[in-house]
Amino acid sequence: MxxxxxxxxxxxxxxxxxxxxxxxxxxxxxxxxxxxxxxxxCGKSTLxxxxxxxxxxxxxxxxxxxxxxxxxxxxxxxxxxVFQNYALYPHMSVRQNMSYGLKNRKMPxxxxxxxxxxxxxVLEITPYLDRKPRAxxxxxxxxxxxxxxxxxxxxxxxxxxxxxxxxxxxxxHMRGEIKQLHQRLKTTSVYVTxxxxxxxxxxxxxxxxxxxxxEQVGRPLDLYRRPASTFxxxxxxxxxxxxxxxxxxxxxxxLAGTALARGLQAEAGRVTAGIRPEALRLRPAPGGNFRLDYxxxxxxxxxxxxxxxxxxxxxxxxxxxxxxxEMHAELPLEELHLFHATExxxxxxxxxxxxxxxxxxxxx
Amino acid sequence: MVENRPFxxxxxxxVLILGVAFVALPVWIAFVASTxxxxxxxxxxxxxxxxxxxxxxxxxILGTGAPVPGAPPLTLMLKNSLVMALIITVGKIAISIxxxxxxxxxxxxxxxxxxxLIFVTLMLPVEVRIMPTFKVVADLGMLNSYxxxxxxxxxxxxxxxxxxQFFLTIPEELVEAARIDGAGPMKFFRDMVxxxxxxxxxxxxxxxxxxxxxxxxxxxLITTDEKFxxxxxxxxxxxxxxxxxxxxxxxxxxxMLAMLPPVLVVIFMQRLFVKGLVEQEK
Amino acid sequence: MQTKRTTFRSWWLPxxxxxxxxxxxxxxxxxxxxxxxxxxxxxxxxxxxxxTWVGLRNxxxxxxxxxxxxxxxTTVIFTVCTATLSMGLSxxxxxxxxxxxxxxxxxxxxxxxxxxxxxxIAGILWWFMFNPSFGxxxxxxxxxxxxxxxxxxxxxxxxxxxxxSAWKQISYNFxxxxxxxxxxxxxLREAAAIDGAGPVKRFFTVVFPLLSPTTFFLLVVxxxxxxxxxxxxxxxxxxxxxGQATTILVYKVYEDGVKGLNLGSSAAxxxxxxxxxxxxxxxxxxxxxxxxxx
Ligand SMILES: Nc1ncnc2c1ncn2[C@@H]1O[C@H](COP(=O)(O)OP(=O)(O)O)[C@@H](O)[C@H]1O
Ligand SMILES: [Mg+2]
Numbered sequence: 001m002x003x004x005x006x007x008x009x010x011x012x013x014x015x016x017x018x019x020x021x022x023x024x025x026x027x028x029x030x031x032x033x034x035x036x037x038x039x040x041x042c043g044k045s046t047l048x049x050x051x052x053x054x055x056x057x058x059x060x061x062x063x064x065x066x067x068x069x070x071x072x073x074x075x076x077x078x079x080x081x082v083f084q085n086y087a088l089y090p091h092m093s094v095r096q097n098m099s100y101g102l103k104n105r106k107m108p109x110x111x112x113x114x115x116x117x118x119x120x121x122v123l124e125i126t127p128y129l130d131r132k133p134r135a136x137x138x139x140x141x142x143x144x145x146x147x148x149x150x151x152x153x154x155x156x157x158x159x160x161x162x163x164x165x166x167x168x169x170x171x172x173h174m175r176g177e178i179k180q181l182h183q184r185l186k187t188t189s190v191y192v193t194x195x196x197x198x199x200x201x202x203x204x205x206x207x208x209x210x211x212x213x214x215e216q217v218g219r220p221l222d223l224y225r226r227p228a229s230t231f232x233x234x235x236x237x238x239x240x241x242x243x244x245x246x247x248x249x250x251x252x253x254x255l256a257g258t259a260l261a262r263g264l265q266a267e268a269g270r271v272t273a274g275i276r277p278e279a280l281r282l283r284p285a286p287g288g289n290f291r292l293d294y295x296x297x298x299x300x301x302x303x304x305x306x307x308x309x310x311x312x313x314x315x316x317x318x319x320x321x322x323x324x325x326e327m328h329a330e331l332p333l334e335e336l337h338l339f340h341a342t343e344x345x346x347x348x349x350x351x352x353x354x355x356x357x358x359x360x361x362x363x364x
Numbered sequence: 365m366v367e368n369r370p371f372x373x374x375x376x377x378x379v380l381i382l383g384v385a386f387v388a389l390p391v392w393i394a395f396v397a398s399t400x401x402x403x404x405x406x407x408x409x410x411x412x413x414x415x416x417x418x419x420x421x422x423x424x425i426l427g428t429g430a431p432v433p434g435a436p437p438l439t440l441m442l443k444n445s446l447v448m449a450l451i452i453t454v455g456k457i458a459i460s461i462x463x464x465x466x467x468x469x470x471x472x473x474x475x476x477x478x479x480x481l482i483f484v485t486l487m488l489p490v491e492v493r494i495m496p497t498f499k500v501v502a503d504l505g506m507l508n509s510y511x512x513x514x515x516x517x518x519x520x521x522x523x524x525x526x527x528x529q530f531f532l533t534i535p536e537e538l539v540e541a542a543r544i545d546g547a548g549p550m551k552f553f554r555d556m557v558x559x560x561x562x563x564x565x566x567x568x569x570x571x572x573x574x575x576x577x578x579x580x581x582x583x584x585l586i587t588t589d590e591k592f593x594x595x596x597x598x599x600x601x602x603x604x605x606x607x608x609x610x611x612x613x614x615x616x617x618x619x620m621l622a623m624l625p626p627v628l629v630v631i632f633m634q635r636l637f638v639k640g641l642v643e644q645e646k
Numbered sequence: 647m648q649t650k651r652t653t654f655r656s657w658w659l660p661x662x663x664x665x666x667x668x669x670x671x672x673x674x675x676x677x678x679x680x681x682x683x684x685x686x687x688x689x690x691x692x693x694x695x696x697x698t699w700v701g702l703r704n705x706x707x708x709x710x711x712x713x714x715x716x717x718x719x720t721t722v723i724f725t726v727c728t729a730t731l732s733m734g735l736s737x738x739x740x741x742x743x744x745x746x747x748x749x750x751x752x753x754x755x756x757x758x759x760x761x762x763x764x765x766x767i768a769g770i771l772w773w774f775m776f777n778p779s780f781g782x783x784x785x786x787x788x789x790x791x792x793x794x795x796x797x798x799x800x801x802x803x804x805x806x807x808x809x810x811s812a813w814k815q816i817s818y819n820f821x822x823x824x825x826x827x828x829x830x831x832x833x834l835r836e837a838a839a840i841d842g843a844g845p846v847k848r849f850f851t852v853v854f855p856l857l858s859p860t861t862f863f864l865l866v867v868x869x870x871x872x873x874x875x876x877x878x879x880x881x882x883x884x885x886x887x888x889g890q891a892t893t894i895l896v897y898k899v900y901e902d903g904v905k906g907l908n909l910g911s912s913a914a915x916x917x918x919x920x921x922x923x924x925x926x927x928x929x930x931x932x933x934x935x936x937x938x939x940x
Contacts, residue, residue: 052540054544054652074543074544075543075545079544080544081540081541081544083537083540087535087537087538088541089538089542089555090560091556091560100542100545100555101544104547105546148541148545372745376741376742376745377742377746379738379739379742380739380742380746380757383738383739383742383757383816384753384757387756387757387759387760387816387817389775390768390772390774390775390813391760391763391771393775394771409780409785410777410781412782458666459666459670460667462663462664462666463663463666465663466659466660466661466664467649467664468649469649469653469654470649470656470660471649471653472657475649476647478664478668479647481671481672482667482668484676485671487920487924487927488676488678488920488923491874491877491896491919492874492916492919493679493681493920494903494912495682495685495903495912496677496679496682496685497674497678499678500673500674500677501674515670515674516674519667519670519671519674519675520667524667536651539650540652543654548654549654550659552654574761574762578763578764578765578766578767580766580878580881581877581878581881585904596766596767597766599766599767599770600766600770600881603770615770615774619771622764623762623763623767626763626764627759627762630758630759630762631755634754634758637758642821642825
């Protein structure tokens with residue numbers, strides 16, 4: 001096992017107008033589960049594939065453990081990778097698929113058999129060991145792909161959207177299994193996904209990428225609570241954070257002539273205000289600032305669509321919440337996020353934000 | 365079928381039966397001719413049904429050899445054809461799959477130029493460059509040899525294209541997974557590319573075997589020694605002589621035997637044959 | 647040109663892998679073709695003792711020669727007749743097989759096997775059936791009052807090589823037509839049937855137009871086939887005769903070069919043929935590219 005260190009890593013594809021990865025620094029600790037998340041095309045796979053050795057590094061340095069691996073073949077880097085389409089060898093049985101990498105490393109037969117049996121038992125694929133991949137379901141193939149990585153007992157696992165080809169229910173299930181597997185094996189893992197929920201739930205540490213740059217790094221809840229930019233704010237959480245153009249004047253957040261929050265110590269001027277849908281407090285009030293448009297029932301809660309002035313706003317409420325066509329909307333100051341109106345970065349408000357207890361530290 | 369029209373179905377059967385008869389007629393006549401003896405033809409009429417000379421004709425051809433001047437025993441020619449066809453087939457497949465592998469799985473200077481050079485061979489059939497090619501083979505001392513019969517025909521643009529096309533359909537991640545699993549290029553070729561290409565190789569084998577077996581102009585040009593005659597060109601030599609002194613039963617018997625191997629290949633490997641032909645698109 | 651996104655790294659291995667193919671291509675294809683072009687500008691005396699540079703004179707002489715122009719005409723007639731006959735018969739058979747459900751594969755097998763017959767043997771078989779003294783077809787023709795003799799009558803000889811060449815090519819065309827017919831969605835024919843089109847009308851208004859990519863592809867392939875591959879069929883039956891009646895361009899290259907040892911002229915003819923093949927290949931690939939975009 002080993003940590004992974006990226007220093008100013010760049011990737012320029014030949015003939016591309018813009019670098020796909022524009023200088024990434026990242027220090028991944030031994031045993032850590034790091035998730036790279038971001039919209040499609042932001043460079044997640046490119047970064048992962050450079051760590052794997054499947055793409056050359058245009059500039060910068062990648063080290064696994066204490067070895068710089070820039071010039072090493074993928075096989076020499078002591079990593080294992082799980083692909084979105086699994087990349088199982090179609091003409092080989094499950095057992096042969098899992099043993100191929102070990103045989104190439106001249107591992108003794110008995111040791112190979114032991115590792116395969118062990119991994120197969122963990123992944124519950126023992127009954128299928130002699131089948132060809134084409135005779136397996138999507139979920140089973142996914143497990144075999146994981147098994148092929150596990151038997152290698154590598155310094156690091158690399159995952160490139162491993163769950164994207166599964167249906168929603170199976171995806172949820174496998175997500176839990178990957179988490180458990182990591183808790184058991186404690187192997188350094190780098191996991192790429194575009195699904196923010198998957199990212200939030202799996203990551204020890206989350207890396208949000210945007211246009212080939214790191215937008216923010218941190219523990220999932222920290223990122224959720226203190227997004228560093230409108231990009232991160234809008235990307236994490238569902239339904240997404242309301243990002244509305246507003247104005248700070250006289251210590252109040254003004255929107256369409258009404259004060260949404262008071263007592264801010266921020267510079268007066270135009271800002272982008274970030275409001276989590278679940279943070280908005282609503283109460284029925286004739287002539288209130290919030291006009292209700294329609295409601296979506298989620299069962300355990302409901303999503304209320306409406307607008308304040310010309311701005312569309314989404315609120316998430318519990319079922320006890322009374323609704324009416326006109327309501328008054330208000331926001332506790334500590335739930336408000338302010339961002340620079342044009343640059344998008346986070347503005348400090350001079351209000352101390354109480355750091356919430358970290359459930360991961362408590363739980364672990 | 366869109367709707368049921370008994371008359372059209374009947375008509376279709378009639379067309380097909382006539383078509384099958386037209387296709388079979390020349391071979392049937394050849395077979396019938398091989399079962400009669402010499403005197404039948406001298407009498408100036410050609411029977412429609414087999415005679416009783418069949419064992420004698422084929423026994424002679426395959427045993428002591430037909431007493432036809434101008435050609436060596438048929439068994440020798442069949443053997444030469446087989447050797448030539450197999451060298452051509454295996455050679456074409458081998459060099460095509462290797463060059464397609466290089467072109468798809470490597471990036472190297474001159475790659476496009478080499479691909480174009482291979483492509484150009486499509487436009488240069490033997491028939492249009494007979495004399496200079498003959499001279500090259502003669503200068504290399506390859507006349508009257510198996511090497512001369514086969515090697516100049518071994519370059520193949522179509523087989524290279526077919527393999528290239530197939531390799532491009534193999535998922536990218538497969539080579540990546542294999543590299544992470546520690547496979548170098550030749551190991552990947554042996555463990556992944558070859559087994560995955562099995563069907564394509566078999567289909568090409570059928571097409572190329574027929575191509576090799578049926579060569580005519582090339583063996584005629586470069587063999588003057590009867591020891592290296594192939595059966596397709598040999599029959600022509602036999603029938604040339606037969607023109608003045610007809611031994612039709614032996615000529616047609618030999619033609620039947622010359623057709624047999626490739627026809628059997630087509631009939632028994634029809635699925636592979638159709639796949640090879642249609643995917644090769646020429 | 648496309649490669650895999652991850653490629654292997656080696657500066658020598660790819661060259662080693664293409665070396666055999668490249669060597670054979672250069673030695674037996676490119677070099678001889680270059681020689682043919684070079685020789686087409688030379689004239690060699692009959693004893694091969696001296697050669698002189700004659701520029702384009704070999705070409706000019708060719709296009710002044712009635713014999714060569716006649717060979718051009720023969721080639722066109724031969725190509726048109728063979729391609730039309732073979733493609734027409736194949737299409738008819740393919741349409742008939744397309745109606746069959748259970749018997750289709752049996753009929754297919756029975757129609758495709760001549761693909762395996764060597765063109766030279768096809769020539770010999772038809773030549774035998776038309777043998778002037780005892781050929782079965784000669785006999786039939788005699789009964790209807792036609793006196794067949796391909797050794798003396800040029801038109802008879804042409805008919806003979808057209809039949810032999812078309813016969814040999816039926817199986818190939820048939821397979822492609824069947825594949826083409828199968829790729830036409832049944833729903834289109836059903837829609838036409840619902841619109842009240844009978845089987846014949848449906849064929850000409852729906853099926854045949856949709857088959858045109860296949861037809862065009864086969865046309866190019868058949869032209870290629872009749873111009874070059876039929877060399878063996880002709881050599882094994884009429885040997886270009888009687889006179890020059892069945893001497894197509896390819897056959898003339900062979901006669902003037904191998905038999906007549908007129909190297910300059912033969913080389914010039916080769917170069918002309920090469921340009922024809924290049925044009926055909928170009929058309930074929932343009933067309934295949936277009937078809938890929940569909
Ligand atoms: N092989 C390649 N050649 C050129 N450009 C590429 C290649 N692979 C990816 N790109 C480009 O690099 C950018 C990042 O791609 P990728 O890392 O695959 O994004 P992600 O995995 O985040 O969706 C995209 O703009 C993509 O078009
Ligand atoms: Mg990706």
